Amino acid sequence: MSAFARVRAANPRPRNRPARYGVAIAVATVVVIVLIASSVLDYVFLDSIPGRTALYGLLAVALVALGTFIGVRAFDKDPAVRRRHLIRAGVLLGLGVLLWLLVIDLYVFTSSAGPGVAAICAAACLPTTAFGLFVVRRLDRNEKEPWRLVLVAFAWGAIVATSMVIWGESLWTAIAERVLVPGPGLDASTAFSAGLLEELANGTAVLLLFLVMRNEFDDVVDGIVYGAAVGLGFNFLESVAYMTNLYALFSPDGIGGYAAGFQWYSRQVLGLFFGHATYTALIGAGIGIARQLHSRRQQVIAIASGFLIAIAAHFSWDAWIQFFPIESSTLGLVEIHLRTLIMTGPFTALVIALLLSGLRYEGEALREQMAKEAAEGTGAILPAEVPILSNPWRRLGQRMQALSRRGLRAYFAMSRLQTAQLDLAMERWHRERQEIDTPLEAEYELRRRVLELRRQAGGLSAG
């Protein structure tokens, strides 16, 4: 215990809920109001909801009802099991809302060519988007984000963000087309609307993760990962929408497949990491940097900066793409790649630069914290383990060694141990930087968990 006593709580808030939860509730309330308003206005002014939507919607209603029932009952239960029931209720409610939004989205965005074409387009976009998510998650080589949060971010981009912007953009376009002279001025106005509304909607997801899931939001690297995941979600549904729409437009001339295929290539191959993924990753970078700043003023500036740069990047693409016309000859194939590289490349390069700097800094900090933990002799991290834990390839080698010696169970046991050790180092890092609001007991608990996992792994880590 003497080793533990040397570590002091950086910013303990053991009893009260952190103030950031209040901000998160306010943001979530605004999102819900915007979603409800958008849905009602869509229904009244844009189009009516077909019968099949109501049919699918029944499942969403049932999920919401069941979630509410479990949620209400949870308060009659023993406090020990209450949390589990509340989580179940939350998951069901979330699934219900997502399902409903998805149904609305599918109707609004993909009805032009029918559900069959929309399904084929979605199937074509799934492998590329899944690849994008896999790569984005792997970017955080020191401490990968949990799949559940990466997928929540993706779902937000695909379902919630698209639902939030549809009414705003439609209204903006309708007014602009009736007031402005068609041409570059109108294009600039539409680009302002897309940059502003889409990035605000996408960035809200990263902001909520930052406010609510602080334990899984460590720094600029995590911000970029979550932001890119949101962007990939938005890009997924936008790709499906554009592909089905263009298929419907050009299929009577026999070139519907070509038009949809071209959209698939430009959005799912060429623009997979260059478009929305880059824009929202910039927002994530701003929020991730704010995570590690101490001054409230600087935090606000960093978050606003991420939004500002993302909006400008998005705007520049939408407004000025017309100045890079693509020829219909073979040269056009080169031009389309150059256009993406020139217009979005600098912003993607900024994301990569921030990511590499963040990874290097995070890696050095974790190595230092692991060395300190090893020196304290708590047994959670042994001196011989520090160089292994500091290197993803050596960590993999250690897991493979466990696999070859004791089988798959040993591999996973080692994986859990390594993850817990990295979590402990991360916790120490945040506490040393005084950027943590969990009590010191959380660190003790992490250490206790590492020791327990080490016992389960059976001393394999020393090898």
Place this chain on the structure above:
Amino acid sequence: MRAAPYDPVRTLYRTLLIFDVVAILILAAGLVEFLYFEPPGQHTGIKATIVGVFQYEPATNKTFGPDRSAFTRMQLFAALVDWKSLPPNITVDARWYDSFGSVVGKVGPGTPAQLASQPIVPIALPSTLKSNLPGQYMFVVERWANGVPVEILARRIILVERS
């Protein structure tokens, strides 16, 4: 006096601030572009008269049938403009835009007198397509100043149906 320890997060923060400047320049350029093509204070109150939008026969360059707001994909159509309804000392043109914002038919720019012989403004079928693209088409009569269209004098929206 001891120097503050180096914190890489501050370097990342400063990088963001530098790109803030780039972002502000981009958005400012967009605003300038918008104001150049949409200069304020251009409202004159002049109204052009679009007689109607009719089916069009390219062989004879004539319109026929009633004034309509919707057409099928196979039907060609044209707007009929009364150029005489405009003051003689302004520069104007008329354009068709498809749902992608591309110009698919135009007359002008010129003075109303110069355009008087071209009252019919048809849409042009894209050379690579057998029929019009479906969606919303916009016809506008625009007033020009300093080499760019600055004011809409008349506007009609036409729907080309999918089937």
